[in-house]
Amino acid sequence: MWLVDSGATQHMTSSNKYMRNYKTMAPVDVHLADDGVVQAVGTGDIVMSMKTPRGMKKGVLTNVWHIPKLSRNLFSVGRFTKDVGPVTFESDGCFADSKGLKWQLGAREGKGLFKLCMAPMMPDEANAANAIVKKSYGVGIDMTSVKQWELCDGCALGKQTRVSYMKSSPNRAKHVLEVVHSDVCGPMQTPTFGGKRYFVTFIDDKSHFCVVYLLRNKSEVAAKFAEFVAFAETQTGKRVQTLRSDNGGIEGMEGYRFDIGC
Template sequence: SSYLHCIVITETENVLAMNVKFGKSHGNSNHGGRGILPTPHNQGMSPLDTSRKIPICFQCNKKGHMKAQCWFNPQNKNKGVRHDYKQGGQSSKSTAEDMQQLLMAAFSKMTIKQNEQGEWFLDSGAATHVTGNAGKLTNLSPHYGRSCIITGDGKSHPITHIGNAHIPLSSSSLSLSNVVLAPNIKKNIISISKLIDDTSSSVEFTPSSVYVKDLQTKKMFARGERQGNMYVLKECLPKDSSTFDIGLKTFSLSHNASSVPSSCHFQSKVRGPNQFLESDLWHSRLGHCGRHFIEKLVTDSLIPRSSLPLTSSVKKCSSCGLCKSHVLPFHNINQRASKPFETIFSDVWGSAPIDSMSGSRYYVLFIDSYSRFTWIYFMKHKSEVPHIFRNFYAMIQTKFSSNVVHFQCDGGGEYSSLDFIEFLREKGITRQISCPYTPQQNGVVERKHRHIVESAMSMMHDTN
């Protein structure tokens, strides 16, 4: 957020300076007359639109008031003129509106684009390694000498610091020592002569690639590609610390890693400062948006395609899981009873909007956990459940010579009556009650409800 504030202020100053300059040029022209400055134009408004004019005082040459209202005018000292104009400012309302327009203009100029800071160019004419990004260096120490970098156009660029650089590659890494930091240099440059001396290596160029090999074993430990007329070593993306330009400011995200919460990353909860994925950073910047939103931005070419994470490597963001989830997940339990009628699931459905031909508006289900066999009984009132279960239990003992051990239900009043609880106690049946407002714990019978209702509605619709 600190970077963004700096950017807004910088852009606002630029826009303000632009408008002041523009106003002065029109102050002596025939468009606005002497002493009139145009306000910052709105979006879609022509730059020459002077429908809103900021006056300039002829007494103190400050904007926001006329001479008749100026505090420094001797004629106004005894007229009770507000002292607000002593500083040359406008009224609070006018100032707020103008500042709002300035900020809108500043935001409209802000662009976010990826800087090519992940590329290191091999240069045989460079005397030392050079970079303009402080986020690429470690063990920085200030440079107090008068040495500078002289480029091909004859310009000299001051050196501010000296440090070490670690370049992560696809299969290995390359360490550079005594890399100079010149903020005006836009590219990362590797001196071939210094690379050979520091690493005791040899550099081999081919028409399409460049290879850095150990001088003794001839084993390759770095490989680059040719881009146009230049040979480039590219940093490995998963370990890359992306650098972005926003407006007029450039900053390295790895250098300010604390601004991104560690829990926002798809891959891991704990990361080093140089291990943020670009997709994780965009996921955090855009308010922890979903993958489909990032895909749309990539399709519209608003962010680079490298911001899109691979499907095989994407994991859930822990912050999104904790802050966006409404219900904790329920684990599927497929455990069944070891013998028939050991556990019975039961629930009541209703009331129906229309009575049946027999006047029933409810039904109760009894499902055997072992066989999933279902019995359905229609009722006119919920209070009929204890009487129906007594008949059901008698049927089980008579036909199957078996007893019910566990009875799974919810906490409805039809299962909490004293008559029903007393019957379960007499028969030695354990009542298992699901938690309030948690039908998932009695999912077998809840799913059967859906099956019965959908089947009935389909048959009714088919028969008109």
């Protein structure tokens, strides 16, 4: 987590894993608000993503100090004001104003603390920084070109998306009652007024017509299936050919083809 700090003279972080252009430096003492002293051992740039009125933008915090013993990452208001523009503090957060664009930098965390509303980006995402430079979206940005980074395996896996579902299945039934789907649910924590704690559904694959029966016991499924078959076959003049179920309560339904586990 990053905190917005109006007293810090530099952006500071305890980890250098998000940094690019990292350089070690001779240790420099940094005096903290609690009178403690820690040492900065390096500097680098961190690509950040931020939400603005124009959507998500990216910027680069330059010359961020690496201080391994720092307990919290600090965003320097003074450094940001010098590099980009003024920061105003209000009751619900702090806000930046640059080139007529105002956006929230931090949200009130409590006890006078403001949590930075930006997130550091993993190395492969920093490749977009060249475009940021050209469009002047940078936060304290170094105007030199950003070099291509190697692909981060974790980021690549995290950005993968599943294949879209098919709009329709190629194996759908061609006639009513050719395939009937069934499922049993229960026991429910709260019974109906009639004391029923289960229900079973029968859905025709072709028409999507659905019938639901309430049950006192799971053992009633076979009887309700027989009731459904009599009703459906009378209404359609067709025969039930296949029952597709997860194997719940099919005892006593002999004489039908079952697709189990579908």
